[in-house]
Amino acid sequence: MSRLPVMSSKRVLTSSSSSAENAQDLAPAQKRIRKDPEHVKPQAAATIIGGKRPPVAATRAPLSKPVRSMGAATVAVGPTRGALKPTVASAAAKGANVKQPVASTATKTGGGGAPRRHAWDLKGKVSDMEGKIRNYQTKVKSVNQENEVLRDSVAQNQTRVAGMEKELERQRSQISEYEEELQALSEVRDELEKVSSDKNTLQKELSNLEGKYKVMETLRDSQETELQTLKMKLSVQESTLARVQATLRDTEEEVRCLKETVAQQKDELHAGEMERRRLHNTIQELKGNIRVFCRVRPLVGGGLSKHIQLPASDNKMITLAKTEESHTGKTTDTQKNYNFSFDRVFGPQTSQQEVFEEISLLVQSALDGYNVCCFAYGQTGSGKTYTMEGSEFDECRGVIPRAVQQIFKAAEKLGAQGWEFTFTASFVEIYNETLRDLLYTGKASKRPEHEIRKSTNNEVTITNLTYEKVSNEDQVLGLIALANQNRSTAQTAQNDRSSRSHSVFQLDIEGVNAGRDVKCKSTLCLVDLAGSERMVKSQSQGERFKEMTAINGSLSNLGIVIAALANKVCKQEPG
């Protein structure tokens, strides 16, 4: 805030002061001036600087002195260097306690004033004094006038000060308003800064989004292009589809016709299949329900024994030549030939495949629902086991593995005609009239005993025997391997036991054609009989005799059954 000069009215001399008083006052002032020359010096604090006379206020300044007690006077004389000019202020200085040089020093110095009078010239001196008094009075008057002016001025100034104070107050309140406003504005600025930072963030986000938007636009453009292409493709596809649908309708109609044809052909096929079975089995029956084949094994070194003759023209004949000694001794030994006829005779060169081809027709009958039984009969070492089982080499495989293979293949084919088959395998050994389960896998000590039973519907079953469900060739081959293992275990305990026991592989076949409501059930029985030897020739004794008795007994019974079947006297099947 700017400071304004304030003049105290108390210290201002008034015009009511008498000139005498003024005169009295002046004298001590002059004395003080003389005594205290330092006070001649003008007091600093003037606001008017320089030799120029200031307007109005400045002209008044020399008349008044700053009132120290008030501490606000700033009007001062600006004396020039050189002689001090007497001023009316010197009279006012008394009341104002101003130390101001008043008296002229002209008489003393003799510079510029009245001429110095002699001591005796009192009149002159009085005259001078009177002149001075007049001067002073004049000056006092003018000072009073000035004082009046100054009062007015002070009053005006006071009014102005009051006004200014009011203004000041107003300004302060305004300032406080401004400050409040400023505070509010500062908050607004903070808010603005926050908004600005938010704006920056949003701008960044916006720029990111714009970038993404551009990418999306590009993507959209490419997808639109793709869409157009797809639409074109779609329209092409639609027209193609329409064409295809038309074709499909035609094809469906065709398929419907074909299905009808297929159904018709299936019926015909089924009828044909049933006819085939009937004819096939009629042929088998015509061939003979019981057929006997003879297979001659080669000698160990190869070739054929000289006692056996196989006519090349007839594969059903075999001739055994025997040299008979003369009973009397008078005649020479005679060679006698014995002819035997069979359904088929296989020479030593006949392969396993050729043998099986003859049997395979019967295997097919088994699948058609006819019971089939195939025995290998002959003396020890004649090749029964070789014929029935063969060896593991493919071309040397015997009847059993080949029959199993054929059955499963045929069953698979018949599956296409709606047939479903279930197969159950069992493998039993008959030694000394005792049954032994060759598929048994439990402890030897807990091996159960078995009996042959015949059910009410003439089905022959063996008690406690393992009947294994099989669905493929490998499973059956696994069972055959297990049976051989069981046989060889028994063989180590009893020398050459397998030769003196019968082994029976049985496959129960059940077929169902649900669509045609047809069922079939049969059994394929493949038997490797024990070696047949004459007791006398083998000279068996003890355990061997017992074995031979059991073997021959069972073989004899088998012969009776077969003969009965052949004569159709008895319909009992071999057990």
Ligand SMILES: Nc1ncnc2c1ncn2[C@@H]1O[C@H](COP(=O)(O)OP(=O)(O)OP(=O)(O)O)[C@@H](O)[C@H]1O
């Ligand atoms: N057709 C054949 N071709 C080649 N070898 C054969 C033929 N038949 C049998 N053999 C061989 O003769 C031997 C005896 O055959 P196999 O064991 O089959 O006789 P087996 O009649 O079963 O005897 P067993 O009554 O003692 O059981 C075997 O080594 C076998 O390989």
